[in-house]
Amino acid sequence: MSNAGVDNVVENNVFVNGQKSQVYFNPWNKFPTSGSRCERNVVASRGKSADLYRLNRFEDSFVHFERNLVWADGQKPNVGGVPGLTRRDSWEGWLKRGQDQGSEVADPQFVDPAKGDYRLKPTSPAFRLGFKAIDLSTIGNYADPDRRTWPRPEVPVVRDEVDYAPTVSPATQPALRDYEDYAVGEPERGAHVGNKDAGTALVTDETAAGGKHSLKFTDAAGLGQNFLPYITYPFELESGALRMAFDLRWETGALMALDWRDDPYNYNMGPNLTTSADGWLSANGKRMLQLPVGRWVHLEILCALGPQATGKYDLTLKLPDAEPQVFKEVACSPKFETLNCIVFMAVGEAPAVFYVDHLALRPEAAENK
Ligand SMILES: [Ca+2]
Numbered sequence: 001m002s003n004a005g006v007d008n009v010v011e012n013n014v015f016v017n018g019q020k021s022q023v024y025f026n027p028w029n030k031f032p033t034s035g036s037r038c039e040r041n042v043v044a045s046r047g048k049s050a051d052l053y054r055l056n057r058f059e060d061s062f063v064h065f066e067r068n069l070v071w072a073d074g075q076k077p078n079v080g081g082v083p084g085l086t087r088r089d090s091w092e093g094w095l096k097r098g099q100d101q102g103s104e105v106a107d108p109q110f111v112d113p114a115k116g117d118y119r120l121k122p123t124s125p126a127f128r129l130g131f132k133a134i135d136l137s138t139i140g141n142y143a144d145p146d147r148r149t150w151p152r153p154e155v156p157v158v159r160d161e162v163d164y165a166p167t168v169s170p171a172t173q174p175a176l177r178d179y180e181d182y183a184v185g186e187p188e189r190g191a192h193v194g195n196k197d198a199g200t201a202l203v204t205d206e207t208a209a210g211g212k213h214s215l216k217f218t219d220a221a222g223l224g225q226n227f228l229p230y231i232t233y234p235f236e237l238e239s240g241a242l243r244m245a246f247d248l249r250w251e252t253g254a255l256m257a258l259d260w261r262d263d264p265y266n267y268n269m270g271p272n273l274t275t276s277a278d279g280w281l282s283a284n285g286k287r288m289l290q291l292p293v294g295r296w297v298h299l300e301i302l303c304a305l306g307p308q309a310t311g312k313y314d315l316t317l318k319l320p321d322a323e324p325q326v327f328k329e330v331a332c333s334p335k336f337e338t339l340n341c342i343v344f345m346a347v348g349e350a351p352a353v354f355y356v357d358h359l360a361l362r363p364e365a366a367e368n369k
Contacts, residue, residue: 004031010038012132014118016110017045021054021080025063036063040130042108042120044071049236052077052091056265060097067102069126077105083266087338088238088306104129173233177359179203179213188215194230197222199346201229209247209296209357217354219254219346227257230345232264233361237339239306241364244271244342247298249355250291253277255348260303260332261341268333271301271313274347275354283315283330295320296357302364309337 001024002008015022022043027033043052052070055063058081070077079090086093094100109124111117119136120126127133173190182203187193193201198220208214217229235242242260250256255277260270272284279291291297297320303313311334318324344356 001026002036004028004033005036006032006034008036010036011040012134014042014108014120014134015044016042016113016118017050019050021051023052024054025058026054026056027062033062035061038063038065039067040126040132041068042071042124042126042131043068044073044108044110046073050078051080054080056081058082060099065100065103067129068100069104069106069108069124069129069131070100071106071108074107080263081266086268086335087262087340102129173235173361175360175362177215178211179208179215179357180211182213184213188231188233190233192232192234194228194232196224196228198351199223199229201231201344201346204355207249207355209249209298209355214247214249214355214357215359217254217256217344217346217356219348219350219352221350223349226347226349227345230343233342235339235341235361237305237363238337239308241302241304241308242339243300243302243360243362243364245298245300245358245360245362247296247357248291249294249296249357250275250279251353251355252279252293253348253350254352254354255346256354257343257345257347259343259345260301260336260339261343262336262338263340267340268335268337270332270336270339271303271315271330272332273299273301273315277348277352281317283327284332286330288315288327289317289319289325292319298324298358303332303339305339306337311336 003026022045023038045052052072077091078087079085079094080087082090082094104125106125108126109121111119111121120133184203184205186203188201195201199218201215201217203213204216205212206216254275256275258273260272261267262270269284274282275291279293281288281291298318300316301313304310312329312331315327315330316324346354
């Protein structure tokens, strides 16, 4: 990972099996970013859930990529974060920009990756691209008079199992969460939870739409970032449709935001729901109805993805003691086609709460739409 910087050279490295990305360039507003090169590297990961490159707010003047050997275990490599590149076609779009000229998508032919041996076989295509074999004999923990502390056989080397486990497929989001088997105070499972200080998203037994537990978002002042607390549910859906249903209990002043995104950061906005401080629920900026205070309401979103995406989705809202209201073909970004994550946030800057229960996330075949 490189945060900003000028004229950095990243060459002749082997980057392999980073859980989220293999190569990460990130510009910082207050420092210059330009003229770096990323060449003759072997960049490989175990599949589509990880990015090959993560390039936030990328501009071609930041980094030039050339003659790399890249491999996503036979899948199409993902280049994430580049404005204008959709995830599903990111590699083709990346090449069209003139990046990664002379690079190849091919199996690097590691000697024995299952045993951690990432030397390259002599037949590896990397050598054709100019990669020079790396002498590993002086890398790692070996005895040397210049070294005071390594190796220390009396100290066991503990590695986090997660470092070696493939990322859980985002397609495995449970179909329904009712939070009944969660402990009070437990964070959401299978998701990335952003809690800070008094701003938390945790299971509670204060109220529930069903059973005894629900998920409580507690907003607070002074959290530094207005999107805290948040919960991000990872997905990797590029076709079909997703039906999302949940019960929401809104309390006075709570600013809830729910985003469907095609990229975690530089996203085209899919379905998006927000609440105002006086309880108006808006769908992608369009006012729908006013939520009652302290009552459970039921919401459903159905949105087609991939080739079936239309830039529109169906929204169903059911207030207590009322018939469901169906809003067909609510407009979101026409460029929204693939689902990378769904994010719940409490975006206020003052104390307020809302609750979520019966969260259902169900992929469907497109023909069911
Ligand atoms: Ca419940």
